[in-house]
Amino acid sequence: MTQAVRHDSMRARNLGVVLSEIRRSGPVTRAALAEITGLTKTTVSKMVGDLIAAGMVTETGTLRDGERGRPGTTLALSGERVAALGLEINVDYLSVCVVDLTLAVRLRCAQAVDNRACTPAETLTHLRKLIHKAVDEARAAGLTIAGSTLAVPGPVDGGLLHSAPNLGWRDVRVGDLMDGLTGEVGERPPGEFPGKFPVEVENEANLAALGELWFGSAPDDFLHVSGEIGIGAGLVVGGTLFRGTRGLAGELGHVIVTPDGPACRCGGRGCLEQYAGQEALLRAAGLDLPASLPAPGADLPGSGPGAGPGAGSGVPPALAELVRRLQEGDASALRACERAGNALGIALTSAINLLDPGTIVLGGVFAPLFPWISGPARDTMAGRLGAMRRAVPELAVSRLGADAATLGAAGRVLQRVVADPGRHMATGRRDPGPR
Amino acid sequence: MTQAVRHDSMRARNLGVVLSEIRRSGPVTRAALAEITGLTKTTVSKMVGDLIAAGMVTETGTLRDGERGRPGTTLALSGERVAALGLEINVDYLSVCVVDLTLAVRLRCAQAVDNRACTPAETLTHLRKLIHKAVDEARAAGLTIAGSTLAVPGPVDGGLLHSAPNLGWRDVRVGDLMDGLTGEVGERPPGEFPGKFPVEVENEANLAALGELWFGSAPDDFLHVSGEIGIGAGLVVGGTLFRGTRGLAGELGHVIVTPDGPACRCGGRGCLEQYAGQEALLRAAGLDLPASLPAPGADLPGSGPGAGPGAGSGVPPALAELVRRLQEGDASALRACERAGNALGIALTSAINLLDPGTIVLGGVFAPLFPWISGPARDTMAGRLGAMRRAVPELAVSRLGADAATLGAAGRVLQRVVADPGRHMATGRRDPGPR
Structure with a gap:
């Protein structure tokens, strides 16, 4: 019985090793898989057979591996099942x-x-x-x-x-x-x-940070900032998400910008969300809020099946209007973004001191607003961090925007x-x- | 040749396994070590012999393991070499x-x-x-x-x-x-x-956080705060130090308390050190600074060989004077600690939001000042975090004080x-x- 359990768990582990290796180095032949994984060719062939039957792997072509032997069939992940x-x-x-x-x-x-x-x-x-x-x-x-x-x-x-x-x-x-x-x-x-x-x-x-890691163009070390009505962040170090002790790390939106600033829904005061959250931004730019929310059930522009990553799940109308005004040089819209960018720079200064992230990737609503927010944020960070750190982390824009979490x-x-x-x-x- | 390298690296690994196990479960017999590690009794005996010869392990007594066989000699780490x-x-x-x-x-x-x-x-x-x-x-x-x-x-x-x-x-x-x-x-x-x-x-x-982990009474999940002239912090999650991307994480002293506060030596403004660092504290309490620093070469009170952990490497005279005034209820000393505690609470609120630590252990000069600083810090944190988090991390005092880093x-x-x-x-x- 113990033997059987051991055999099953070894099979399970080997299946994972083979499939992970196909993802990492596919298209790849069975012979190459055996060489890389250290498993026997017989084991690899059996595992690959099972993975093909389960619709997880597919044969993609043939490859002559140097001068030796007959060409092998190449394998890759399958998206069909x-x-x-x-x-x-x-x-x-x-x-x-x-x-x-x-x-x-x-x-x-x-x-x-x-x-x-x-x-x-x-x-x-x-x-x-x-x-x-x-x-x-x-x-x-x-x-x-x-x-x-x-x-x-x-x-x-x-x-x-x-x-x-x-x-x-x-x-x-x-x-x-x-x-x-x-x-x-x-x-x-x-x-x-x-x-x-x-x-x-x-x-x-x-999840947005993991989305950026797997679907975006971020390197293995970055802090992903999700700007929505709330603001959250996810830190990835060496390709691994840092979750803190109970998975509650990364609440950038409640980092304190000004201790006696405006009251926040979290119960605190002067949190980043009160300066750079979507609602605070729109309010500062003079954009009427209730009208900005479509009625429940209305599809967002840009939604629907089949759109590729990066297209965005749609930009809320009030945000689209803010971008339009920024493009036209509207003074109060520009001032709102400068204020939000400064506050973001303050909170990121504290975050850089505590978390030591690689790149900082701005996502969510900060992606469309990047041209107007990143400058003030970068200047604030450089002024406060430049003397102590050799290099201030770069600000990059997320390709995924609001889609990163999903x-x-x-x-x-x-x-x-x-x-x-x-x-x-x-x-x-x-x-x-x-x- | 490859074989030889493999043999050496296996021996090295097994030596580490055996010594780690002796540290973890000593006093322990050779038979128990073989059972726990899965190594043969012959291998364990050989390794133990080498570790004894190197002065790393010592025989401490005998132990009868149940009813079976003759009693075994117990082994423990040796501090003699x-x-x-x-x-x-x-x-x-x-x-x-x-x-x-x-x-x-x-x-x-x-x-x-x-x-x-x-x-x-x-x-x-x-x-x-x-x-x-x-x-x-x-x-x-x-x-x-x-x-x-x-x-x-x-x-x-x-x-x-x-x-x-x-x-x-x-x-x-x-x-x-x-x-x-x-x-x-x-x-x-x-x-x-x-x-x-x-x-x-x-x-x-x-290093102070690791000191607290190995020599203190902290659990496996905590943020250790080192209050000195500068203020740093080290986060331990699951017994492992979080270092960030380049080892620069935990700079709590430069978390921003008030964006337009006093200039800091780091080039920023309103950093925690400007409110709760040792110098800021002494200055706010009206204690003359230059006189507080003994001349180079003068031994600190309490220094010297042989003191056990927890005795402290000595408290600087100005700090000892501050503690005396606090004990006497001196109003400006109490105000200085309240101000420092509030600022610490603000910075820790940001740190808790970003790092999600377990307990918070206050060390360095915050250890002797704990009775006066922890209350205001705790109140500030509870007011700002209580509504969002089920439990605000507890504040504990370091037993090691300023010795933690060494x-x-x-x-x-x-x-x-x-x-x-x-x-x-x-x-x-x-x-x-x-x-």
Whole structure:
């Protein structure tokens, strides 16, 4: 019995080693895989056979490896079967994407919803409808859903959303509220999750940083700043997310800019969000707020399936108007961005002193506003850090903008599939049937 | 040849496994070691024999393991041979300690030196004299020095001290300036470092956090705050020091409390050091500064060899005077601590939001001032963090005070000896001679 368990766990580990190596160095031959991994050719061939049957790997061509022997067939990850759902609840929108194992974005939709006006249950009802549609479309394209991660705008610890001050939510077990989903998503194709619809919950800023790592152009060492109505940050060091002691690190939005500044929804005063959060920015620029939020249910411009990464899930109308005014040189819009950039520079100075990040990547609403915000932020940082540090970290713009969290959420599921594909094959291998 | 290298590296690894296990579970028998590590009894006996010959392990008694067989001899780490030097350059003192492999402090001395009035070369000349004395005394006690780490009050990257604003030092290759030491420390006993006197340089705040981890009573998750003339911090998560991307994390002293506050030596304004650093505190309490610094060469009260951890390397006279006035209820002293505590609370609020530490341990000068500083700091943190976080991290007082960095510096060398004892035995095994 012990032997059997050992054999199973060794097989599981080896499957992960082979699939990870195919992702890292594909297209690659079975012979090369055996050489790199140290596994025997027989083991590699058996593993590859199982991974092909599970739709995770595909043969892509042939390659003559030097002068030796006959040419080998090359293997790469396959995007035809396994996919993951990335989900996001933010203050003024919901967003869903489907990403396949090759990290190709197969579907993306966002919906403007003022979640501040909703109870958690109402918001999750809206979200479940979006998920339902996404799952249906994914299945119609022949995909099976390996799992999902839900990004929420606040610190999460063990599935519990402690507090999302911008939503007015506190101590919400978001995962439990998703349980109704299992019944809704209909008959599951063989190979899909066996029990409850699997939803893990994680902080939006952490997932945005992982999205930037896997889908963006960021190097392995960076601080990703998510500017939304709230502001969060995720630190990646050596390709690994820094989560702190309980996963609550990176709350840049509540770093103190001025101790006696305006009151913040978190209960503090003078937090960065009160100067550089989306609402503070729009208010300072004289853009009317309530009108800027479309009615629940209205699709955002630019949303819909099939858009490639970088296109953005859509820019809220008030933000688009702010960008227009900035382009025209509107004085109060420029002043608002300068004030926000200065405050961002103050908070980032404290963050650089504490976290020692590599590059700083500005995402979310800071991506479209980068040309106007980055200058003042950079000047503030240079003035305060330049004498002590040899080099002040560079500010870069995120290519993903507001999509980073949803992509990171899906990517997290796929990372786990690649690390342990057996878990998604055990009950998941389709009956190949007659061919 | 490849085989030989493999054999050597396996031996090195197994020596580390055996010694680490003796440290973790000693007193322990050879039979128990074989069972825990999975190595054969023959291998364990051979390794233990080598470790005893190298003076790293000693037999402590006998233990009957249940009813089976004859009683086994128990083994534990030995403090009789291998030791490390912990060194510190701070703004107003130098400090040296000798710690043996069992983490017993064998020697400690501190000297008041106003290093702001010295060039780096002058400071290191003072330090080399202290080291010389410490090495002589350690050798006289039969100890061999496995290496040393030097704590400096500023960010270090690859042996280069970028900037120690409170010393006025910038881009100093401190390690290189210690090269003269090799000639000074005299004839080396067999088993000591073979080449140059080994000095690694590391940030004081990082080493103080490690000191708290290994010598203090802190749990595995904490932020250690070193209050000196400068203020640094070191974050430990799951027993591991978080260093950031280039080892420059934890500069709590330059977290911004008030953006337009007083100018700081770092080039910024309104940094925490300007409110809660030792000088700012003494100035606010009306204590004359220049008189508070003893002349170079004068020993600090409480310094000298043989003091156990927790005794403190001595409290500077002006600080002792501040504590006296606080105990007497002096109004300006109390106001100064309240102001410093509030500022510390503001900076820690930002740090908690970014780093998500476990407990917060206040060390350095904050240890003797804890009764007066911790209350205002705690109130400020609770008011700003309480609504968003389920629990605000607790404030605890360091048992080590100003000794934490020097102890951590020595502990770091000993950690490496235990992980790879072979490196310290290859040229280090003493000729046992006739017995």
